[in-house]
Amino acid sequence: PKPNIDPTAVLIKAYACQRRTPLKHHNSFLTDALEILSQNAEYNDNEGRSVAFRRAASVLKALPYRVKNMEDLKSLPCLGDHSQRVIKEILEDGSSREVESTRQSDQFQAMKALTGIFGVGVRTADRWFREGLRSPDDLFRTGQQLNRAQQAGVQYYDDLQKPVTKAEADVISDIVEKAVRAVLPGAEIRLMGGFRRGKEVGHDVDFLITHPEEGKEEGLMPKITNWLEEQGLLLYQKTTRNSYLEKMDGPARAPNNMDRFERCFSIFKLQTGSERASVSGWRAVRVDLVVSPYSQFAFATLGWTGSKLFERELRRWAGQEKHMSLSSHALFDSKQNLYLRAKTEEEIFAYLGLEFIPPSERNA
Ligand code: TTP
Ligand code: MN
Ligand code: MN
Ligand code: MN
The missing domain is CATH 3.30.460.10 (Beta Polymerase, domain 2)
Known part of the structure; x- marks a missing residue:
């Protein structure tokens, strides 16, 4: 809590990889809600919508103050109409009806439980949901065919749910x-x-x-x-x-995380x-x-530190702003048509024209 910050004087950059995002921030009451909508969009196979909500939440995580009213958001990037409506409702009424009904919906709860099983992705969970299954117990009860990973996922479900x-x-x-x-x-x-x-x-x-x-x-x-x-x-x-x-890692390669x-x-x-x-x-x-x-260790280190949104934004920045292609293996410069070698994460940020962000501030 820093009461003396003037929200209109805080400049927030548009890409998450240009910002410092600490683990603990001031706006969980808003970001938790937006992340429910992001997760629900993911369950419905709507990636664009899911990323939009996640980006909006991420901007609020980077703010050095708690949002009190809509004025505080005036100069912020990545807040679409839908996210703003949700935020407004929470600021005025304490909660958003859309978020609460999503959170309590049969589909959301079932998808959360089913994708929470190790080895089960959205596609499989969705098929099971449409067949009327709701929980790991239902899989067992109805004798679903499970692969080896899913069997382990069901067997150790309770332990794997524990942080x-x-x-x-x-x-x-x-x-x-x-x-x-x-x-x-x-x-x-x-x-x-x-x-x-x-x-x-x-x-x-x-x-x-x-x-x-x-x-x-x-x-x-x-x-x-x-x-x-x-x-x-x-x-x-x-x-x-x-x-x-x-x-295979040059510009011809299809983007794949x-x-x-x-x-x-x-x-x-x-x-x-x-x-x-x-x-x-x-x-x-x-x-x-x-x-x-x-030779790939610096890239692998950067790629495996996360967060997932931070990684996604790094790759988007590289492609859209620098005409480069970043992966956990390499950085390819399309303009020079060559791979850029790096021994440290710092060198990779420098190639990308980004200020170095330490791991503890990549919690986008
Ligand atoms: P996760 O372990 O899924 O996520 P996390 O460690 O950030 O969070 P949690 O505490 O819930 O475990 O992934 C770690 C990083 O690994 C993530 O930043 C992205 C990267 N990663 C890949 O590069 N390739 C992959 O296939 C996966 C699954 C992750
Ligand atoms: Mn992991
Ligand atoms: Mn992890
Ligand atoms: Mn995770």
Whole structure:
């Protein structure tokens, strides 16, 4: 709370990657509402609308003051008519009817529960919803065909719903470090995603792994997962091979948020409880492991830190404002027709003509 800020004097830039967005901000009462509408648009396969609401929410997260009236919003970017109507209603009445009816709708609640299952995307959840299914229990009851990921998702549903704490992430970091050191001495491991941005809880734990000697990282993932499996630490894992070819990454490539690193979606079995054996147990935790060649490590680091909107905005900025194409592997300059090499995130921001934003302020 900073009472002396004059809202009309605050300049907010249009792209999230041009702004500092802290984890804690002053406008959750508005951003939570806008993010409900964003999520609902996503459930209805309306990406444009979903991103519009998410961008509007993100602008409010960057404000150094709490919004009190519509005047406070006058000079802000990314606030469309619909978002403004919602904000106005909340400022005047304390809540928005559209948001509340969405939040309570059968479809929204079912889609939230079903997409909350590991391995279930919007398309599958929507099909199940239209078949009358509403919850993980319904899948079980009606004997739905589930793939291996979805089976694990249903089996460990309750644990995977529970937020992962930073303390748990630190324990998992130690385990991953031990595994990686055992199979490839000299490898480097970095905690990514929400925890790198300073979050105290997350829905999973993300790691990026590399080795300073280019090529040493090849085929590393199966060695790591074998080691973990032998220790009985994995409840589920699916590894996908590295499928990255530099020449495919230029302007001809279709835009796609998925990268092509060697990566592993997994569920860890994490020991919990006190030292007293009688009360100790375990819980399931989602862990993402990604292996990057050293030459791509800076790009992978930037791409795996998030937030998702921050990443999306970086790529949009690169394409629309700089005629460059950014991915988690590389930065391609279409004007010069060449790849720009970088060893650090700072260099990438500099190529893009952006002020460096530290991870803790990428919570767009
Ligand atoms: P997430 O783990 O999905 O998100 P998060 O860590 O920001 O939040 P949470 O606390 O809920 O876990 O993704 C982490 C980052 O990884 C995200 O910034 C985008 C990136 N990412 C990719 O680059 N490729 C992918 O396929 C996915 C799923 C994520
Ligand atoms: Mn994460
Ligand atoms: Mn998430
Ligand atoms: Mn993740």
